[in-house]
Amino acid sequence: MSNQKQGKLICVGTGMRMAGQLTPIAQSYIENSDIVIAAVPNIFARKWLQGIAKEYICLLGYYSDVEIEGKDRRDTYRRMADTILDQVRAGKTVCAAFYGHPGIFACIAHMAIADARAEGYSAVMEPGISAEDCLVADIGIDPAKTGMQSMETTQFMIYQHVLDPTCLQILWQPGLAGDLSLKKFETNTAHLQILVNKLARYYPLEHEVILYEAATNPMEKMRIDKVRLGDLPTALLRQITTLVIPPAKAMQFDQAVIDQLNAIAEASKVSQQAA
Ligand SMILES: C[S@@+](CC[C@H](N)C(=O)[O-])C[C@H]1O[C@@H](n2cnc3c(N)ncnc32)[C@H](O)[C@@H]1O
Structure with a gap:
């Protein structure tokens, strides 16, 4: 019998351009999860997500945390990951959606997945189209x-x-x-x-x-x-x-490595001829 707890987390990317850059598997998780929690700045993408999600939490408002004395972006990201985890702990299948690729220059998905796995929940990331x-x-x-x-x-x-x-x-x-x-x-x-x-x-x-x-x-x-x-x-x-x-200079050969590779090729030619 598996010890896996009931809550589940799937982090997906919506691509950079909603029309056409959302993968079919990401769309399926968005449509079928119990709740979608998203940090997607594009208004059209957000409206579309809200329209098809069974339940929806928008994380964008959390960015104003940085206006509070003593708080910075790290606190914002921590609070976003905690919001995702709270829903997983409640036993829901949670789809966390981020624009682009959910794991590229996007620490929240990595934090939430690591925390969920540490607590014994299933947590995966589906790749998306990045900048x-x-x-x-x-x-x-x-x-x-x-x-x-x-x-x-x-x-x-x-x-x-x-x-x-x-x-x-x-x-x-x-x-x-x-x-x-x-x-x-x-x-x-x-x-x-x-x-x-x-x-x-x-x-x-x-x-x-x-x-x-x-x-x-x-x-x-x-x-x-x-x-x-x-x-x-x-x-x-x-x-x-x-x-x-773009590059400003031409690549330079590493002749020492090329010589070593040529020596191996030469040695194997000699041993084949001897056989
Ligand atoms: C927090 S990162 C998010 C990256 C995103 N997760 C991805 O997969 O591309 C934000 C940075 O991504 C890049 N980025 C975001 N939107 C972009 C766009 N429309 N065009 C080019 N680069 C973009 C910029 O370097 C921006 O400062």
């Missing part, structure tokens, strides 16, 4: 060509990350660059100048970078604005902007 998936399609870049590094902008600024300028770089949340308070949802020119100064260790200021925003509904146009790296502090950066930095 990164859309930018690969919209900009027309294949991460396989040069390799890709992908990180959060403020994390890049405050940690000793090392960038490889021969790779494609994806910097998430540049619109929040440099906010150490974890209370703001914007950046400013002073913070962006510090970002540019750090990027200038790897790239010339003339290097062209891309400000990308996927369309979130079929009537909207995507944004693919190319700007000089040095002009980034005065560019328009929004909460939904992703910064894409």
Whole structure:
């Protein structure tokens, strides 16, 4: 007999654009779960979810927690995960829905799944279409060509990350660059100048970078604005902007490794001839 408790959690992504980017399995969980708990900013997507869910809780209002003295985004995310867990503990099948992919730059789903499993509940994540998936399609870049590094902008600024300028770089949340308070949802020119100064260790200021925003509904146009790296502090950066930095240098062979691989191939040729 299984010890699994009755409540269940399924975290799904709604994609970046509701029309067409929701997977059939995510839709089935949204329609059939006892309750849908969602943090989906697009109003049309929200209305649609509310319309088909048996019961619905919207988490967006929780973001105003950051206005309370002593609280920051981490408290907001904790309260969202706790709200999800309360419904699982009540024995319900809970579908937690997030825009894009529920597990990419979205810690709430990871927190809720870890907590649910630790308490003995079944908890799974279904993948969704993320901003990164859309930018690969919209900009027309294949991460396989040069390799890709992908990180959060403020994390890049405050940690000793090392960038490889021969790779494609994806910097998430540049619109929040440099906010150490974890209370703001914007950046400013002073913070962006510090970002540019750090990027200038790897790239010339003339290097062209891309400000990308996927369309979130079929009537909207995507944004693919190319700007000089040095002009980034005065560019328009929004909460939904992703910064894409194409490679600035050609990849260099690692001849020592190539020599080792060739030596193995040569040795196996010699042993085949001897056999
Ligand atoms: C909290 S993360 C959420 C990512 C989301 N879970 C996903 O799967 O793409 C927010 C960041 O995702 C990126 N993002 C969100 N919406 C976007 C859009 N419409 N176009 C491009 N990037 C977007 C931006 O870098 C933004 O700062």
